[in-house]
Amino acid sequence: MHLHKYEKIWLAFGMASLVVFLLVIGFAAFWKGTHPQSSLDMIDQNNIEAYDNFKPENLGLQEVADGKYKVNIVASTFNYDFGVDKDEKPVKTIRIPQGSTVLFTITTKDVVHGFQVAGTNVNMMVEPGHISRYETVMKKKGEYTIVCNEYCGIGHHQMFGKVEVY
Amino acid sequence: MEATERNLQLFPKKDARLYMSFMYVTFTSLLVGGLMGLLQTFVRSGRFTLPFNINYYTILTVHGVILGLVLTTFFIIGFQFALMGKTVGISDKQRMVGWISFWMMLVGTVMAAVTILVGQANVLYTFYAPLAAHPAFYFGLAFVIIGSWISAFTNFRQLYVWKKAHKGEKSPLLAFMVVINMLMWVIASLGVAIAVVVQFIPWSLGMTDTINVLVSRTLFWYFGHPLVYFWLLPAYMAWYAIIPKIIGGKLFSDSLARLAFILLLMFSIPVGFHHQLTEPGIDPTWKFIQVVLTMMVVIPSLMTAFSIFATFEITGRRKGFSSLFGWFKKLPWGDVRFLAPFIGMVAFIPGGIGGIINASHQMNALIHNTIWVTGHFHLTVATTVILTYFGIAYWLVPHLTGRRLTPQLNKLGIIQSIIWTVGMLIMSTSMHIEGLLGGPRRSAFSNYAGGAQVDTWIGYQLAQAIGGTILFVGILLMTYIFIKLAFFAPKGVEEFPIAEEDTDAQKTPKILENWYLWVGITIALIAFAYTIPMIDIIKHSPPGSVPFKFPIGRS
Ligand code: HEM
Ligand SMILES: [Cu+2]
Ligand SMILES: [Cu+2]
Numbered sequence: 001m002h003l004h005k006y007e008k009i010w011l012a013f014g015m016a017s018l019v020v021f022l023l024v025i026g027f028a029a030f031w032k033g034t035h036p037q038s039s040l041d042m043i044d045q046n047n048i049e050a051y052d053n054f055k056p057e058n059l060g061l062q063e064v065a066d067g068k069y070k071v072n073i074v075a076s077t078f079n080y081d082f083g084v085d086k087d088e089k090p091v092k093t094i095r096i097p098q099g100s101t102v103l104f105t106i107t108t109k110d111v112v113h114g115f116q117v118a119g120t121n122v123n124m125m126v127e128p129g130h131i132s133r134y135e136t137v138m139k140k141k142g143e144y145t146i147v148c149n150e151y152c153g154i155g156h157h158q159m160f161g162k163v164e165v166y
Numbered sequence: 167m168e169a170t171e172r173n174l175q176l177f178p179k180k181d182a183r184l185y186m187s188f189m190y191v192t193f194t195s196l197l198v199g200g201l202m203g204l205l206q207t208f209v210r211s212g213r214f215t216l217p218f219n220i221n222y223y224t225i226l227t228v229h230g231v232i233l234g235l236v237l238t239t240f241f242i243i244g245f246q247f248a249l250m251g252k253t254v255g256i257s258d259k260q261r262m263v264g265w266i267s268f269w270m271m272l273v274g275t276v277m278a279a280v281t282i283l284v285g286q287a288n289v290l291y292t293f294y295a296p297l298a299a300h301p302a303f304y305f306g307l308a309f310v311i312i313g314s315w316i317s318a319f320t321n322f323r324q325l326y327v328w329k330k331a332h333k334g335e336k337s338p339l340l341a342f343m344v345v346i347n348m349l350m351w352v353i354a355s356l357g358v359a360i361a362v363v364v365q366f367i368p369w370s371l372g373m374t375d376t377i378n379v380l381v382s383r384t385l386f387w388y389f390g391h392p393l394v395y396f397w398l399l400p401a402y403m404a405w406y407a408i409i410p411k412i413i414g415g416k417l418f419s420d421s422l423a424r425l426a427f428i429l430l431l432m433f434s435i436p437v438g439f440h441h442q443l444t445e446p447g448i449d450p451t452w453k454f455i456q457v458v459l460t461m462m463v464v465i466p467s468l469m470t471a472f473s474i475f476a477t478f479e480i481t482g483r484r485k486g487f488s489s490l491f492g493w494f495k496k497l498p499w500g501d502v503r504f505l506a507p508f509i510g511m512v513a514f515i516p517g518g519i520g521g522i523i524n525a526s527h528q529m530n531a532l533i534h535n536t537i538w539v540t541g542h543f544h545l546t547v548a549t550t551v552i553l554t555y556f557g558i559a560y561w562l563v564p565h566l567t568g569r570r571l572t573p574q575l576n577k578l579g580i581i582q583s584i585i586w587t588v589g590m591l592i593m594s595t596s597m598h599i600e601g602l603l604g605g606p607r608r609s610a611f612s613n614y615a616g617g618a619q620v621d622t623w624i625g626y627q628l629a630q631a632i633g634g635t636i637l638f639v640g641i642l643l644m645t646y647i648f649i650k651l652a653f654f655a656p657k658g659v660e661e662f663p664i665a666e667e668d669t670d671a672q673k674t675p676k677i678l679e680n681w682y683l684w685v686g687i688t689i690a691l692i693a694f695a696y697t698i699p700m701i702d703i704i705k706h707s708p709p710g711s712v713p714f715k716f717p718i719g720r721s
Contacts (some may be wrong), residue, residue, distance in 0.1 A: 002324045002419070002672050007472050014468040022458055023711035034528045035450035037445040042708045077717045092615065109716050111296050112379065114535050118604025118619060121531045123444055128296065128379055129708020143617045149535035149606035151290050153717025154299065156225050157612035 037124040037134045043107055045128040048074060052103050053131075055066050058089050059083030069096060073106040075113040075126050078155035080146065093162040103135040114150030117163050125150060138165045172252065173411075174411040181251050182566040184264050186652070188244025189563055191272065192237050192555075193648045199233035201370045202226070207593070207634030210627045212611045221719065222610035223288040230291030231282065234547070238276050238397045239310065241555050243317045245400055246344045248562060252662055253338035254328035260320050266318035274309025277302050288718040290608060292390075294365070295382045298713030300720070301370040308362050310356050315506055316346035336674050339420055340407050340664065346427045347399040349432055349685060353692070354355035354392035357438075361385040369713060376710025380447050380703050387438035388696065391460075397429070397547055399597070401554035404507055405474055408558070410665035412503050417665045418473040424467030424678040426466040426473075432688050433462040436510035436695030438526040444534050447706070453527065454697040459695060460525045467518060474511065502579030503571075503663070506557035509587055510550040517546035520598070535608075538601020541594045549590050553583060556644060561660050563651040571651065578647055585640040593633025600626035 003011075029032045034086040053072040060083030061104040062070045071094055082091040096102055106115050108126045115132070116123040124132040146161035176182070204224040208214040216222065247264060250256065254265070280302070281287045287299035293307075325341050332354045337345075361382050369623070404425045410416060417423070419681075434714050439456035443449055482493020498504045520542040523529055533539060560579055564571050601607070605623040614620050715721065 002421075004476070007469075007476075010472050011465070011468055014464060018461055018464050019214045022461060025529075026454065029450070029454055036447065036453065036455065036528055038448060038450035040449070040706065042448075042706060044709055045711070046709065077714075079576055097705045111420070111711075111717055112294050112383075114606070116535070116604065116606070118606075119602075121528075123531045123534050125442075125445040127383075127446055128711045130380070132444075132446045143619060144620050145604065145614050145617060147604070147606045147609075147614060149609075150244075151223070151292075151294070151297075151608045152222055153714075154288060154719045155717070156223070157606075157609040157614075160614040160615050161610070162617070 037132055039131050039133050040129040042129055043131050045107070045109060048107055048109060051107075051131070054107060056083065061096065067097075067100050069100050069102045071102060071104045073104065073115070074109060075106060075115065075159075076109040076149070077111060077153050078148070078150075078159040080100050080115075080159065091113075093164055095164045095166060097164050098138065098141050101135065101137050105131060105133040105134060105158045107131045109134075111152050112150055113159070114148050115154045116147050116149045118145045118147055120144065123149070141165050157166060169379060170666075173664055174659055175590075176522050176568055177248075177511065177661060179250060181261060182568075184261055185244050185248040185251070186563070186566045187239045187268055188247070188567070189559065189648075189652070191275070192244065193645060195240065195642055197234045197645050198410065199229050199237060200638055202232070203230035204634050204644050206637040207627075207631040210609075210611050211631040212613075212624060212627065213631075221285065221288060223290065223718070224282060224285055225283050226491035226608065228279070228291050234291050235310070238551070239314055240271070242347070242396065242400050243271075243314060245555075245558060245562065246321060246347065247317065248566070248662075249340045249344055249403070250324045251663065253341045254324050256324060257327070263320045264317060264716055267313045267320065270313030270316065270666065272313075274306045274311075274313060276306070277309065278306030281306065283427050284675060286720055288720075292386060294386075294694060295366070295369075295377045295379050296711035296714045297718050298370055298715050298720075299718070301367060304362050304366045304370055308359065308367070310559055311359050311362070312551040314355070315352055318352050319670065321345060321348050326493065336420075336676075337679060339417070340403060340425060342424060342679070343399065343403045343407070343427050346431050347396060347403075349688075350392055350399070351396050353668055353685075353688065354389045354396070354435055357385040357388035358390075361389075374711055375377040378438050378707055379711050380445070380706075380707070381700075383445070384438065384448075384703060387441040388435065389438070392434040394543075394547065395430055396549045399479065400558075401507070401510065402427070402430075403469060404554050404558055405470065405511065407665050408663050409474070409504065409507055410477045410481070411663035412501065413478065413481050413498055415477050415484070415665070416668045417671070418477045418480070420667055421674045421678060422469060422473055424674065426469045428471075428678065428684050429466040429532075430463070431684060432691055433459055433466075435688065436576045438690045439526075439695075440530070443530045444525065445705060449699060449702060456695055457525055457527045459691070461522070464522075464646065498574075500580070502576050502583060503557055503560050505580055506560070506583045507554040507631075509583055510553035510557070513545050513549040513553070513590075517550055518540065521547065533601055535606060536601035537597045537605045537607045541597030541601060544590060544594045544597065549586070549594070553586060556582070556586075560651070561663060563648065564655055564658075564660035565653075565662045566607075567652055568657055568659070569651060571656035572655055575647055575650055575655060578643060582643045582647065583638055584666050585636060589633045589636030589638075589640055591633070593630050593637060596629035596633065600630075 043051050079083050085091050106126050113126040126132050144163040150158035281300050287303035289297045313529045365382050369377045437456050437460040439453045440460045481494050487493040598624050
């Protein structure tokens with residue numbers, strides 16, 4: 001089969017760029033640890049409280065060390081449970097100091113949901129029987145909307161929360 | 167028969183009737199689905215609520231199913247039947263089987279559509295478990311898939327019979343391409359068929375208590391990515407083998423076209439994890455392997471881009487335009503059969519770049535499930551693919567009905583293409599930007615928790631409603647053109663433009679038609695990319711999920 005000289009150049013250039021590109025994302029994934037959320041931990045979705053993170057008293061924000069936080073969340077149609085505040089009212093806003101390292105851990109009691117801190121890389125699928133987690137540094141001040149971004153039923157657009165980085 | 171002569175010879179009536187039936191369903195779907203699209207953009211603007219208590223997710227399900235699954239499949243199968251009929255012929259028996267396929271798909275479509283419209287299947291076109299629709303929805307889908315297989319096997323048979331009668335000859339290029347596309351479709355849709363028949367149907371009927379959610383999603387996306395190539399390959403058929411004829415040129419290279427199609431077959435299926443990058447329960451190393459396999463598509467894409475522009479230039483130079491870009495000006499811009507697909511090609515440049523971003527392992531997290539993704543596939547499917555299909559319909563429909571694309575209809579077609587381009591530019595661009603700002607897809611209007619971030623989204627949602635309105639005008643115009651071409655345009659003979667090879671073209675290597683080899687490699691790649699992760703997923707299964715009906719409003 002005949003390939004035109006320009007076509008050979010074009011394909012060689014294209015394939016070389018492709019190799020470089022794949023090396024870059026491969027390096028970032030395997031050496032810099034930037035794989036997308038891929039937790040392999042499992043849970044019984046009918047009994048999530050058997051898992052420490054999802055006991056009612058452990059939901060929401062917890063400081064684990066200086067500048068290090070955990071946020072545990074239970075998703076269900078059409079709500080995120082971030083625990084309760086001092087007055088036993090459901091928490092709707094998570095307040096985190098700027099520059100903290102935060103580990104989000106979430107599971108679902110029923111159907112598939114999404115969890116995105118909008119405009120950031122904190123973006124994961126939440127599936128029954130699985131635990132999703134993602135650690136990040138909250139570098140920029142501001143208010144971030146948490147949205148459920150996987151269709152979970154007719155109240156899907158009413159499933160949200162808020163993160164405030166101060 | 168001389169090729170040019172054959173291009174001008176109309177099909178026998180009974181053949182044309184079969185091919186046209188698929189076109190009627192296609193353009194009816196366009197109108198119905200387009201109306202839903204318009205309503206979606208209105209709702210999302212926040213200034214409009216649906217009348218009669220209609221649910222947003224009902225119309226979104228209709229839109230996704232009717233445009234993403236029905237319109238595309240019917241157009242493709244009808245077009246491919248016409249290509250096969252033209253290049254290798256159809257027997258009485260094959261035509262009859264073609265009708266069985268048509269009716270089966272139509273019955274399936276109607277079943278699914280009715281179930282959605284009565285509110286029993288607000289599950290969107292991806293029907294993710296454990297949301298449970300009424301069983302009739304899954305039965306409908308199964309009929310559509312099985313019906314499509316019947317036409318696939320008819321196409322295989324058509325080429326087989328031709329080959330036997332033409333020993334030693336290479337198969338006609340377009341027939342070869344159709345067979346590649348249908349092979350891909352059958353291999354890929356096996357995944358979704360297994361999910362529907364083995365998992366969803368028994369579960370929705372209550373015969374099994376629970377469903378393995380991650381397995382069902384993995385089977386769906388094993389099918390979901392090749393699905394988009396199934397839409398794209400018929401457009402490539404037109405770009406490679408039809409557009410050259412329309413601009414008055416020859417095929418660029420028969421072997422290169424075949425090679426591109428073979429590569430697309432091989433690298434279309436073992437890649438579904440790029441839709442599941444942010445999912446738990448799948449090893450990230452296997453995700454990365456499938457990302458690498460996904461990116462291999464860059465190679466046939468670059469080959470295609472080169473071939474197309476080389477054809478343009480060679481044709482222009484043969485006509486005597488010697489300056490560096492003089493040939494470009496002389497392309498037949500006033501011919502809608504060329505202009506509409508050409509706009510499609512241009513849209514594929516940003517579309518393809520967006521696709522690379524989406525599939526890039528970690529970059530995916532920024533845009534996954536944001537409205538960026540919707541912007542992406544309205545560029546690729548709803549512009550590149552659809553405008554090429556329109557470009558085909560402008561000659562195929564009159565060729566089938568024995569009418570002509572008049573200069574006046576041609577002009578309307580050009581206006582249609584421009585309207586579509588403008589509407590899509592507005593809608594898709596604002597979707598892309600809103601997505602980067604975090605706005606989610608598949609969502610009715612919501613203020614969420616309020617605040618500055620949400621405020622930035624709403625302006626773009628208004629822009630989408632403006633783009634959507636322009637697009638809907640384009641759909642009305644296209645419907646008008648279709649009705650004219652089908653029933654009212656003056657009688658005559660519209661060419662079925664199939665390009666020929668140059669007389670001095672190089673011989674096509676025999677190996678390109680070694681089906682065992684290419685299908686073998688395809689299956690080996692699938693086995694490589696899926697066996698281990700699939701075993702892992704099944705071995706590490708959580709308890710299954712019972713059907714959930716209340717979240718989608720079923721009681
Ligand atoms: C009038 C023209 C169109 C308009 C205004 C339109 C509008 C939209 C909008 C606003 C959405 C996103 C809704 C959401 O995520 O909440 C959407 C989704 C979608 N559109 Fe379109 N669209 C049009 C044409 C098309 C065409 C021609 C196709 C395919 C051939 C198509 C395929 C899809 C698909 C598959 C979805 C995804 C549905 C889902 O996420 O479940 N659209 N469309
Ligand atoms: Cu949701
Ligand atoms: Cu894909």
